[in-house]
Amino acid sequence: MGRQETLGFVLIAAVLMAWMYYTSPQRQPQQTSTPAAAETSAVASSSAPQGSAGTIAPQQQSSVPAPASDRYGKFFSGTDAGTERTITIETDQYIAELSTKGGTVKRWTLKKHTTWDRHPVQLVNDASGDFNVLFTTTDGRTINTKNHYFETVNTPGAPVVLSGDQTYTVHFRLRGTEGEIIKTLVFKNGKYDFDAGITFNNMQNVVANYEYQILWEHGVTYTEYNSVDESNLAAAYTYGGGELKEVNAAAAGDMPKEDPTGQTDWVAVRNKYFAVAMMAKEKQAAGAYLEGVHNSVADAGVVEKYSIALKYPFKNTIQETAWVTMFIGPLEFTTIKSYGRGLDQIMSLGWSWIRPITEYIFIPLFRLLHSFITNYGLVIIIFSILIKLALHPLTKSSMNSMRRMQKLQPMMQEIREKYKNDANQLNLQTMKLYKDYGVNPAGGCLPLLLQLPILYALYSLFTASIELRQEPFIFWITDLSVPDVLIPLPFSIPLLGNFISGLTLAMGITMYVQQKQTVTDPTQQALVWMMPIMMTVMFNHFPSGLNLYYFVFNLLSIGQQYYFNMRHKDEPLQKIPEHKRKPGFLERMQANMPQQPKKK
Numbered sequence: 055m056g057r058q059e060t061l062g063f064v065l066i067a068a069v070l071m072a073w074m075y076y077t078s079p080q081r082q083p084q085q086t087s088t089p090a091a092a093e094t095s096a097v098a099s100s101s102a103p104q105g106s107a108g109t110i111a112p113q114q115q116s117s118v119p120a121p122a123s124d125r126y127g128k129f130f131s132g133t134d135a136g137t138e139r140t141i142t143i144e145t146d147q148y149i150a151e152l153s154t155k156g157g158t159v160k161r162w163t164l165k166k167h168t169t170w171d172r173h174p175v176q177l178v179n180d181a182s183g184d185f186n187v188l189f190t191t192t193d194g195r196t197i198n199t200k201n202h203y204f205e206t207v208n209t210p211g212a213p214v215v216l217s218g219d220q221t222y223t224v225h226f227r228l229r230g231t232e233g234e235i236i237k238t239l240v241f242k243n244g245k246y247d248f249d250a251g252i253t254f255n256n257m258q259n260v261v262a263n264y265e266y267q268i269l270w271e272h273g274v275t276y277t278e279y280n281s282v283d284e285s286n287l288a289a290a291y292t293y294g295g296g297e298l299k300e301v302n303a304a305a306a307g308d309m310p311k312e313d314p315t316g317q318t319d320w321v322a323v324r325n326k327y328f329a330v331a332m333m334a335k336e337k338q339a340a341g342a343y344l345e346g347v348h349n350s351v352a353d354a355g356v357v358e359k360y361s362i363a364l365k366y367p368f369k370n371t372i373q374e375t376a377w378v379t380m381f382i383g384p385l386e387f388t389t390i391k392s393y394g395r396g397l398d399q400i401m402s403l404g405w406s407w408i409r410p411i412t413e414y415i416f417i418p419l420f421r422l423l424h425s426f427i428t429n430y431g432l433v434i435i436i437f438s439i440l441i442k443l444a445l446h447p448l449t450k451s452s453m454n455s456m457r458r459m460q461k462l463q464p465m466m467q468e469i470r471e472k473y474k475n476d477a478n479q480l481n482l483q484t485m486k487l488y489k490d491y492g493v494n495p496a497g498g499c500l501p502l503l504l505q506l507p508i509l510y511a512l513y514s515l516f517t518a519s520i521e522l523r524q525e526p527f528i529f530w531i532t533d534l535s536v537p538d539v540l541i542p543l544p545f546s547i548p549l550l551g552n553f554i555s556g557l558t559l560a561m562g563i564t565m566y567v568q569q570k571q572t573v574t575d576p577t578q579q580a581l582v583w584m585m586p587i588m589m590t591v592m593f594n595h596f597p598s599g600l601n602l603y604y605f606v607f608n609l610l611s612i613g614q615q616y617y618f619n620m621r622h623k624d625e626p627l628q629k630i631p632e633h634k635r636k637p638g639f640l641e642r643m644q645a646n647m648p649q650q651p652k653k654k
Contacts, residue, residue, distance in 0.1 A: 126202075127195035129230045129260050136203030141224055142213035145243045147383070149213075156200035157226030157237040158183025162382045164246075167328075168524070170279040177328055177382055179359070180272040185380065187235065187252055188363070189266035192259060198269075199235065204228045216243035233257035246383025249335075253375040254368070261368045267343065268378060270332055273360040274325045279536065281355040284326040285348075287518060290360035291400050292342040294318035298399050303346035303358045315341040321362040322381075322400050327520045329385050332364055333395055335377040341365035384520050387417055404514035411511040424521070430534055431527030434599055438606035441512075442614075445505060449611070453618050456572065458493045490629050516600035527602065530556065534599035555594050557601035562590030564608035571615045 126134060140160065141152040151161040160183035167175040178184050186200040204226035214222050219242075226237040233256035240249040252268060254261065278284045290301040294317050301310045318339040322331035343363040351357050366376045381397075383389065391398045403412040419440065423433045442449075465487060473480040488494070516522065522534040531538045540556030566586040593601055 125195070126197065127191050127193040129191050129193065129232055130195070130197055130202060130228075131231070133202040133228060133230065138203070139206070139209055141206070141209060143222060143224075143241045144213050144215045145241065145245075146217070147244065147246050150241065150248075152224060152226075152239065153183050154204050154206055154209075154226065156183055156186055156202065157204040157228070157239075158200055159185045159380075159382070164328075164383065167277075167384060169277045170524075175275075175277050175328065177275050177330065178272070179275045184270050184272050185250070186269045186271065187237075187266060188269055189368070190262045192262045194262075199228060199237075200271075202228055204237065216241065218243060230257075230260065233260050246389065247379050247381040249377060249379055251375050251377045252366075253373065255373050257368075257374075258370050258372065261370075264368045264370065265340075265365055266368055267363040267365050268332065268376070269361070269363045270321075270323065270330055270380075271361045273323050273358075274328050274330055276325055276357060277328065278326055281351065281357055285356040285358045287326045287402055288324060288358040288360070289400075290321070290323045290344040290346055290362050292318060292321045292344055292362070293396055293399065294320075294339075294342065298396075299344070301344040301346045301360065303348035303360075306348055306350060308346065308348045310344075310346050312342070312344040315365075318342045318364060319395055320397060321364055322397065323360040323362050324385065324400055326518060327385055327523055328383065329381065329390075329400060330362075331381040331397055331400075332362065333379040333381065333393065333397070334364055335379060338366060338376050339364040340367050385518075386520055387413075388421075402514055402518040404511050408507050408511045408514070411508065412515050416511060416515050420515070420519075420521070429527065430522055430525040430599070431531065431602060434534070434602050435606050438603050439610065441508070442607055442610045445508070446614075448505060449614060450618070453615065455494055457618075457622060458491060462487060462491060462493060512603060513600060516597055516603065519599075522597065522599045525599075527598070531598050531602075534602070535597050537595055538598035538601070549591050550594055553594075555598065555601060557598050557605055558590055558593045558596070561593060561601050561605040561608060562586045564605060564612060565589055567612050568608060568615065571612065571619065 126132075136155070138153055138155045140154075143150045143152070146165070148165060149161070149163040150159060151163075152158070153160040159178055162177045164175040164177065169175055182200060184200075186198055188196070188198050190196050206227070207225055216222055221240060221242045224239045224241075226239070228235040228237075233254065235257070236251075236253040236255065238251040238253065240251075242248070250268075252266075254266075273288075273290075276284050288302075292299045292312065292314060294314065299312050299314055301312050302308075303310055317337055318334060318341055319337065320331055320333040321342045321344065322329055324330075342365060343361075345361045347359050349357045349359065364378065368374065379393075381390075381393070385401055387398065387401060387403075390401060398413075403409045420433065420437060423436055424430065427433050427436065466484065469480065469483045469487065473483060519535070525534045526532045527534055530540060537553070537555045538557050539553040540559070541554040543552045543554065546552040563586070566583065569582040569585060593604070
């Protein structure tokens with residue numbers, strides 16, 4: 055291996071180290087309570103304002119509770135008292151519990167997903183529920199409908215169970231002393247969403263500032279063992295006018311906000327695998343509000359909480375209605391993509407120029423393989439083989455270039471000795487040698503660099519793919535979406551953590567064998583162990599599905615390298631015929647450089 059290849063490997067290693075340092079999740083100690091409970095505690099102690107999303111600010115409250123008539127003014131006095139009733143809607147996908155207090159979604163339980171400790175996934179992140187309306191009244195009161203009791207018509211005593219193509223509509227009515235607010239919720243079987251209509255009747259003299267907001271205030275409940283890893287992918291988004299805005303409370307103490315105006319298509323909040331999205335119908339929304347807060351919790355955990363809102367203009371007419379579609383469910387690509395609203399932009403599929411690789415090649419291929427192979431571990435193995443076959447031309451080109459560079463080393467050493475005092479001639483003769491034998495000095499590194507976008511696309515696919523969540527492979531590998539702990543450690547090692555992953559260790563060993571095959575220069579022997587150690591340490595916290603892919607890929611590379619070496623072992627290096635030689639880029643550049651005068 056020559057200096058150019060060594061430099062290329064060092065640069066690639068530096069890029070990988072920097073990338074993995076900032077993206078590698080750290081495993082937490084065993085929680086004494088579920089992440090959901092930890093999050094509830096964090097939210098309770100948070101100083102984040104409740105019911106204050108958007109530019110409508112709540113009134114200052116004194117330390118002594120105000121009478122209801124003062125708190126909610128002349129229009130909604132007394133509506134904060136009542137009897138709470140619950141309506142349960144069950145579909146094939148979820149069980150929704152609605153409350154007459156606020157007309158809120160109090161619980162949203164997914165039937166096909168469980169938390170890390172095998173409890174049903176419940177995504178509503180506040181005991182009082184979520185999905186409210188916020189506005190200011192003309193007598194100066196801020197009204198958040200979560201504090202008020204709604205009426206319902208024909209409230210069912212038993213859960214409503216939907217099947218087939220059935221739908222069910224719930225009407226909530228909040229009567230003020232002047233006018234009323236009606237929430238119409240339409241549920242349909244087979245989807246993770248419902249349609250909601252917010253109607254203002256005879257509220258011309260009630261709503262101030264010509265604006266109201268539809269809120270989802272408490273984000274999404276955490277569901278995974280590692281809250282730090284989950285927080286790495288948590289964020290809030292708004293999309294309108296073809297522009298995506300993101301709010302990410304990534305560091306301790308962060309409380310970012312976004313308050314865009316103009317036509318808004320949707321707002322959304324997500325964690326690692328689940329999301330809530332509020333999509334405006336008929337493009338009526340005139341703005342959005344996003345807010346996030348970063349909280350530290352027990353056992354070195356992190357919880358990020360987000361509030362989102364759609365802003366609507368109040369046109370001061372007798373009756374006004376705004377319709378939204380509320381999605382509350384898993385981040386499955388085909389499901390999110392089916393809305394045709396650009397909502398898939400919230401999914402972690404890599405940088406914008408890498409997303410097409412993930413979206414149009416890897417995801418369809420992954421789904422195709424799983425359609426006839428049920429075990430996702432076997433899917434990943436077959437997937438690795440197919441990717442290796444696709445990259446074979448690049449890999450073969452790299453091996454050829456490295457073999458030729460190794461064969462040229464004796465002749466290059468002679469040139470260095472002959473022209474050691476004439477740098478200009480040394481460069482010219484080196485370029486001529488490359489031209490004579492048709493060798494590109496960057497040929498060994500370039501194919502490796504071209505593979506980096508593919509590798510990063512695979513990283514994005516495996517680290518956030520809900521399809522791998524809680525999917526077992528064999529033996530101790532019980533969840534391909536998290537690290538496989540083969541050897542727990544009674545202490546923590548910097549970067550490595552408090553455990554050793556079996557698949558990561560296997561990947562490191564196969565990488566060492568690869569390096570032994572390709573590094574033949576005694577002066578470059580440090581590369582043989584340096585790269586495997588670095589990759590083993592950094593990949594120890596990565597999902598076992600990703601490490602399984604790299605392990606299989608490395609095994610295939612070892613076999614390919616062995617076959618190549620045996621086939622070309624005694625093949626001599628031949629010069630390129632004169633009529634077939636073409637000056638390379640480096641040679642042309644060297645020829646165009648000004649020549650230094652020769653010393654007399």
